[in-house]
Amino acid sequence: MNQGMNILKKGDIFLVIIVIAAALTALAFYNWSRDKHKEGSSAIVKQGDVIVHRINLNEIKEPYTFEIEGDYRLVVEVSNGSIRVLEADCPDRLCVKSGWLRYKGDIAVCLPNKTMIKLEGVNDSVDGISY
Amino acid sequence: MTPLMEFRIKGLKRLVLLSILLAQALVLSIIESWIPVPVPVPGVKLGLANIIILITIIFLGFKDAVFVVVLRTVLTSIYAGGPVLFMFSAAGGLLSTTVMAVLYNRASRIFGLIGISIAGALFHNAGQLLVAMIVMEDTAVFYFMPVLAVSAVIMGSFTGLIVSYLSQKLERISIIRKD
Missing domain, CATH: 2.60.320.10 (N-utilization substance G protein NusG, insert domain)
Incomplete structure (x- = not known):
């Protein structure tokens, strides 16, 4: 069952890194722009x-x-x-x-x-x- | 590992396989609806039926996968959901199936089944948000996308891993082998 080692290809790892990085950036940007002191009214x-x-x-x-x-x-x-x-x-x-x-x-x-x-x-x- | 062999099964065998796959996709959808989701974000889910869709793409091809997706969506909407949810899941399902089939047929060297499954989950969520945006005429729904993307990576990896092992086993079954 050595095939199991090859299940993850380069593109997969690249995709995961890109998506996670983009999601974290978006979340960080959202939190930064939301400005907790300014309440929505x-x-x-x-x-x-x-x-x-x-x-x-x-x-x-x-x-x-x-x-x-x-x-x-x-x-x-x-x-x-x-x-x-x-x-x-x-x-x-x-x-x-x-x-x-x-x-x-x-x-x-x-x-x-x-x-x-x-x-x-x-x-x-x-x-x-x-x- | 060479890309999975192209299986093209015809006739009665195909019809029987297709019905089994549809039944399995339905059962997984129903089981999934019993499992509560801890995050209050529309669209976050296990995506277990995606296992069956990807298996259908591998063994029967894109057209049959579309057939399974459409019938599954219609039938689960009758079971629970109604017309509005049908619209959302049909959009997500068709977009995700198209993306997975294109990646599987054109980019198998770059992406393994895990990557293809993650991409499918991502586009499933994106398709649903797109419909939500059109229905509400409001881009605010894309606020959910980062959380949905992270959940797509986690659940896509999980279902992709299952498909990897499942397809290896299925290839060895004589019923599925090409005549």
Whole structure:
């Protein structure tokens, strides 16, 4: 069974190194640009290509929840400075596992329901609610 | 090691093999859906069915692999998922199968089965993100790509290793040998 030694070819090793290096660079760049002190304050909820909610998270006094209907039902919880998917009846519930979104660039996605929540800085959105 | 021999099996034998491979791909997909994924990133998964797709490319060729991918996607969508998930997994599956077949047929000297499997996993994820980007009209979904790439390398190596050993054993079985 010496063939086992030749299973890995040069191209394979090259591919692994390139992909891992690219992924780490992208992650490092993301963490650097995210700037943890700058909290995301505008939450954008999209269903398909339509923005269904745009919420200024800094103006939330009392936490509340709302529902998103679609192929599946999502319950979204909003509180001061953060937002999360509280409940979902989709199969994998990845959006729930994403937890609280707090910083600019954080996103939670529910592919089966074509729903996405992403956070932006309040200055990034021209038509913010504070207008 | 010479590149794996080109097997082209015809007729009834091909039909039987194809049905067995499809059944195996389906069973692996279903088993995989029972295993919870610890990372909250859409697209991170074991990719066990990829073992069967790559085996199909090696022993039956690209067209039959496309046949297995399409039927598997349709059938798993009926079992669990629905039309939206069908769109995502069909895009990922077809892109990944095409990339693996091209690499296997054209670049076997450079890439072994592990590299081909990793590339397949990478393009599976990329295809799904591409559909997500089109559906949502938002490039923010590519934020997931680095994590997906790392998981593709890990799981692609694992399934590629399995395919390496499996194909060596299968070559020796007389049923699979060319007439």
